[in-house]
Amino acid sequence: MSRTPLFTALFALVALPLAQAATPRAPTPAPALGPDGLPVVxxxxxxxSPPIADALRAGRIAALAELAGGNAPTAAPTAAQVGDAGAFGKDVRWLGLLSANLVLTADCTPGGQPIGGNCVSLAPAPNTTTFVLSDLASITLPGRSSETVLCHWQTPVIQYWAANNGAYPDSFNLRVTPVYTIESDVFAEVTDPSTGLPYPGYIQLGLTAVGRNRTLQPGEFESELVNGARVCIGGLLSRDSLMGSYGFTKAQARRFFRRPITIRMGLQGSARLVEDAVINIGTRFTGDATTVEAPAP
Structure with missing residues (x-):
């Protein structure tokens, strides 16, 4: 089956030899597995959003107070008023960039030679192939890089080809989830509320990039280029989410953003009736910072 020039270009990109091996680290505990056989992330x-009645009430109170005070805000906005009070009014700070690449194909060693880069050999149809690749890229942010949030701009560029070469209708599936391991020495101070045990120095979070699942008729072929983006809403992590979901105290959440933070990127997912796929994920991180006014001359 012929492939477009785009496939050739993308394949060449991900087939580049890795510049250097990932930094080794201590083995991590075995994660729980979901029904699809993949780690639960x-x-x-x-x-x-807060309840609409609470948001409207907070907004009216703040507006009336501001008008009564001569149009000058009388207090910092609350989460009920603006949704995210921590980052409200602050500057965006550019932090860093990660990328991960992967090829899914029937043979990662054509002619007996590895294609290089990251490659997973697909099981023959109609079997499902699952894959978990860790530590494909990493960045380490200096302490105080952001004040209250780690925001992401995650952009996938994924080309796939799928086909049903069988005699009956069958289900095609492709799912790709970038997994981010966030490391900080502050995690060792905190008890995971879901287990009652201290965190092992990190947590893992996923941001699903693509999920395709539909029935292909006998002889049906499908190809798609996926290049959407996921841009920060709740963020990868925030001071509020650390306190609300991960068991941090206010002091620990503040300290988290004042210490160095390492972010490792991996990929996991599954494929069924996929003949080839070329996966590129790029993620840029931003944070928030309080504007410091320059002194008057």
Whole structure:
């Protein structure tokens, strides 16, 4: 089956030899597995607005107080008023960039030669292939890089080809989830509320990049280029999520953002009736910072 020039270009990109091996680290505990056989990873970027009545009430109170005070805000806005009070009014700070690449194909060693880079050999149809690749890229942010949030701009560029070469309708599936391991010495001070045990120095969070699942008729072929983006809503992590979901105290959450933070990136997912896929994920991180006014001359 012929492939477009785009496939050739993307394949060449991910087939580049790795410049250097990932930094070794101590073995991590075996994660719990889901029904699909993949590690269960909490999905990041969660946010739920406060109840509408509370938000409207807080907004009216703040507006009336501001008008009564001569149009000058009388207090810092609350989460009920603006949704995210921690980052409100602060500057965006550019932090760093990660990328991870992967090829899914029937043979990662054509002609007996490895294609290089990251490659997973697909099981023959109709079997499902699952994959988990850790430590494909990492960055370490200096302490105080951000004040209250780690925001993400995650952009996948994924080209896949799928086909049903069988005699009956069958289900095609492709799912790719970047997994981010966030490391900080502050985690060792905190008890995981879901287990009652201290964190092992890190947590893992996923940001699903693509999920395709539909029935292909006999002889049906499908190809798609996926290049959407997920941009920060609740963020990868925030001071509020550390306190609300991960058992941090206010002091520990503040200290988390004042210490160095390492972010490791991996990929996991599954494929069924996929003949080839070329996966590129790029993620840029931003944070927030309080504007410091320059002194008057």
């Amino acid at each position: 909490r999905e990041a970027d969660q946010f739920v």
